[in-house]
Amino acid sequence: MPATLRDVANLAQVSVRTVSNVVSGYEHVSERMRQKVMRAIEELDYRPNPVARTLRTGRTGMLALVVPEIDVPYFSELARDVIDAAAELGYRVMIDQTGHDHERERQLLLGDDRTMLFDGLLFSPLVTKSELLDMHGTTSMPLVLLGEHEFDGRYDHVAINNVQAAHDAVSHLVSLGRTRIAAIGTQPLEEYATPLQRTAGYEAALRDAGLEARPEHATPAAHYSRADGYAAASALLSTSPAPDAIFCFSDLLAVGALRAAFDSGFRVPDDVAVIGIDDIEEGRFTQPSLSTVALDTPLIAREAVRRIVARIDNPDTPAEEVVAEHRLVPRESTLGS
Amino acid sequence: MPATLRDVANLAQVSVRTVSNVVSGYEHVSERMRQKVMRAIEELDYRPNPVARTLRTGRTGMLALVVPEIDVPYFSELARDVIDAAAELGYRVMIDQTGHDHERERQLLLGDDRTMLFDGLLFSPLVTKSELLDMHGTTSMPLVLLGEHEFDGRYDHVAINNVQAAHDAVSHLVSLGRTRIAAIGTQPLEEYATPLQRTAGYEAALRDAGLEARPEHATPAAHYSRADGYAAASALLSTSPAPDAIFCFSDLLAVGALRAAFDSGFRVPDDVAVIGIDDIEEGRFTQPSLSTVALDTPLIAREAVRRIVARIDNPDTPAEEVVAEHRLVPRESTLGS
DNA sequence: TTGTAAGCGTTATCAC
DNA sequence: GTGATAACGCTTACAA
Numbered sequence: 001m002p003a004t005l006r007d008v009a010n011l012a013q014v015s016v017r018t019v020s021n022v023v024s025g026y027e028h029v030s031e032r033m034r035q036k037v038m039r040a041i042e043e044l045d046y047r048p049n050p051v052a053r054t055l056r057t058g059r060t061g062m063l064a065l066v067v068p069e070i071d072v073p074y075f076s077e078l079a080r081d082v083i084d085a086a087a088e089l090g091y092r093v094m095i096d097q098t099g100h101d102h103e104r105e106r107q108l109l110l111g112d113d114r115t116m117l118f119d120g121l122l123f124s125p126l127v128t129k130s131e132l133l134d135m136h137g138t139t140s141m142p143l144v145l146l147g148e149h150e151f152d153g154r155y156d157h158v159a160i161n162n163v164q165a166a167h168d169a170v171s172h173l174v175s176l177g178r179t180r181i182a183a184i185g186t187q188p189l190e191e192y193a194t195p196l197q198r199t200a201g202y203e204a205a206l207r208d209a210g211l212e213a214r215p216e217h218a219t220p221a222a223h224y225s226r227a228d229g230y231a232a233a234s235a236l237l238s239t240s241p242a243p244d245a246i247f248c249f250s251d252l253l254a255v256g257a258l259r260a261a262f263d264s265g266f267r268v269p270d271d272v273a274v275i276g277i278d279d280i281e282e283g284r285f286t287q288p289s290l291s292t293v294a295l296d297t298p299l300i301a302r303e304a305v306r307r308i309v310a311r312i313d314n315p316d317t318p319a320e321e322v323v324a325e326h327r328l329v330p331r332e333s334t335l336g337s
Numbered sequence: 338m339p340a341t342l343r344d345v346a347n348l349a350q351v352s353v354r355t356v357s358n359v360v361s362g363y364e365h366v367s368e369r370m371r372q373k374v375m376r377a378i379e380e381l382d383y384r385p386n387p388v389a390r391t392l393r394t395g396r397t398g399m400l401a402l403v404v405p406e407i408d409v410p411y412f413s414e415l416a417r418d419v420i421d422a423a424a425e426l427g428y429r430v431m432i433d434q435t436g437h438d439h440e441r442e443r444q445l446l447l448g449d450d451r452t453m454l455f456d457g458l459l460f461s462p463l464v465t466k467s468e469l470l471d472m473h474g475t476t477s478m479p480l481v482l483l484g485e486h487e488f489d490g491r492y493d494h495v496a497i498n499n500v501q502a503a504h505d506a507v508s509h510l511v512s513l514g515r516t517r518i519a520a521i522g523t524q525p526l527e528e529y530a531t532p533l534q535r536t537a538g539y540e541a542a543l544r545d546a547g548l549e550a551r552p553e554h555a556t557p558a559a560h561y562s563r564a565d566g567y568a569a570a571s572a573l574l575s576t577s578p579a580p581d582a583i584f585c586f587s588d589l590l591a592v593g594a595l596r597a598a599f600d601s602g603f604r605v606p607d608d609v610a611v612i613g614i615d616d617i618e619e620g621r622f623t624q625p626s627l628s629t630v631a632l633d634t635p636l637i638a639r640e641a642v643r644r645i646v647a648r649i650d651n652p653d654t655p656a657e658e659v660v661a662e663h664r665l666v667p668r669e670s671t672l673g674s
Numbered sequence: 675t676t677g678t679a680a681g682c683g684t685t686a687t688c689a690c
Numbered sequence: 691g692t693g694a695t696a697a698c699g700c701t702t703a704c705a706a
Contacts, residue, residue: 002477004683015693020685028691050452051397052683055388055698061452062431069417071618076413080406083434092452094399094431097420115387115398115429117454140339226622259622281408285563285596287624341699352677357701365675389699392682 003044012040081301166201178245185249229256251276288332340381349377418638503538515582519554522586566593588613625669
């Protein structure tokens with residue numbers, strides 16, 4: 001059984017108050033006392049109980065990061081940066097994946113969970129309905145949203161300009177002279193923000209270029225996975241006339257598309273150019289390397305953690321929106337080598 | 338200010354005991370009481386405070402998963418499976434990355450951290466010295482080790498047979514008629530278990546095949562990253578005679594090696610065959626697809642969680658070692674298409 | 675079946 | 691500067 005403050009106090013012949021002072025580095029303790037206490041701590045191998053401290057102070061020192069799937073590179077790279085940024089401010093990170101489980105999202109957002117040992121919630125929806133957010137209202141759990149762009153002033157928000165990012169990607173393809181530009185990643189059945197916004201950007205860019213948006217070119221993808229990218233691209237490339245460019249709503253989809261192009265006998269970028277969004281590291285090593293729109297993930301992570309900690313420290317902080325920069329990163333899959 | 342059990346009890350005109358019974362689903366409560374309490378809970382929007390419960394019960398319901406870097410695909414895929422397996426048993430997962438920070442590892446292992454809000458520690462060292470483990474002795478924090486293979490009976494351990502896995506990979510290259518087989522991923526300066534074991538398997542396989550182990554073919558890699566794989570492979574392929582096969586200690590190194598081979602004008606597998614270890618999903622979509630030795634990550638995760646939960650429930654459970662299966666997965670990078 | 679009360683191990687508010 | 695002691699919000703003997 002681990003030693004408690006009281007045990008230390010008894011052994012050192014002082015009050016618990018004094019021990020607590022020593023342990024938490026309080027300034028005004030005489031050197032003699034401090035020595036005595038330290039000896040007792042050493043002898044009993046005392047370690048403060050973080051749960052008791054938490055109950056008393058109301059702070060767990062833990063943040064929750066909620067992502068759809070942690071093994072999607074974009075999210076694991078985001079998680080890396082969030083964990084580092086949190087550590088810098090003295091916080092640890094619990095990670096939860098909602099998969100495509102709306103019930104789990106609901107629980108987290110509503111605080112309907114019996115094990116919410118965290119001070120704030122970083123919520124990074126890839127495909128999440130905005131109604132869910134309305135339900136968060138009653139809880140007092142600090143919340144920062146990551147990645148979408150639908151600010152209504154109620155929540156802190158580190159956003160990406162999805163419409164513009166998609167527009168930039170497609171405009172790049174247009175500037176290369178491509179005219180039959182397909183897209184992979186739409187979500188016709190559900191009202192998810194990210195795919196909706198990227199679809200809007202895609203269509204706007206086509207319009208701005210005077211190109212026709214063919215319905216059969218806007219291809220859905222249930223998950224933003226390599227496999228779905230592969231399947232969608234295979235289907236697209238078997239149509240006639242085949243597209244001469246594919247804009248994928250994520251780099252992971254694009255990785256699948258690259259492989260599909262190869263397997264279907266298409267050269268990239270000669271026959272078909274491919275571009276994604278995210279700038280995951282994987283895309284720098286594909287063959288050909290993957291053109292993309294880079295999101296400033298470290299900034300997103302840093303800002304998100306900064307905001308949530310500010311809100312934890314002062315719940316009345318007004319909600320704020322930060323829009324992270326993005327930039328076009330052309331590589332071999334559109335430019336050639 | 339959130340409502341407490343007491344508030345609910347007051348409003349419902351019952352004792353806290355009764356409210357607690359209702360909240361925690363105790364069997365013997367009259368329907369009338371239950372109704373009254375539920376109404377009060379509803380009205381006050383009461384949610385139990387998990388920290389108080391934790392202090393009382395001694396259980397946080399949280400596990401810590403410690404990995405070097407969460408954005409390394411092998412670890413993010415492991416994390417996905419660990420989170421899922423933990424959820425199944427009612428646990429949540431806090432993730433920490435030690436980077437290559439030995440001090441952080443020391444803290445975690447020693448329980449020298451003021452915010453250890455978890456019931457058990459899943460420790461997955463890629464490159465970690467075993468001395469660190471000796472220091473865990475004094476703590477009572479349940480610990481399960483993942484991935485190495487140096488069982489001394491003190492800790493639960495879900496292991497990989499690294500020596501055999503490496504041997505299998507190299508034997509596959511030998512069976513293809515390759516004779517100048519290089520390796521990427523050794524760690525000559527430090528005594529890390531994984532690289533040491535994989536090096537041993539590599540050398541044994543060469544010996545068994547009657548091939549000479551050339552020192553210049555055993556190439557170190559500081560991190561198991563794409564970039565280091567690229568650099569190491571580029572160097573290897575510029576020697577003369579160049580190797581006709583490269584065994585990489587991880588798939589991520591192999592991804593870098595594939596790209597390096599291409600950039601150096603080598604065809605894979607015709608000029609040089611490449612094989613890795615891990616079977617990350619990325620390797621199924623590279624061009625050519627990556628031969629590898631698959632580790633049974635879901636099993637590793639499931640077993641690890643099962644063991645740690647068993648130990649949390651009963652600290653006196655004897656330590657146990659499980660060795661996860663591995664199997665050779667030949668793909669285009671050794672077989673061709 | 676329900677009420678009363680004693681902790682869980684801290685921190686913080688008083689006195690001294 | 692240090693010592694008692696009351697919370698923090700919950701679970702659970704023990705009583706009734």
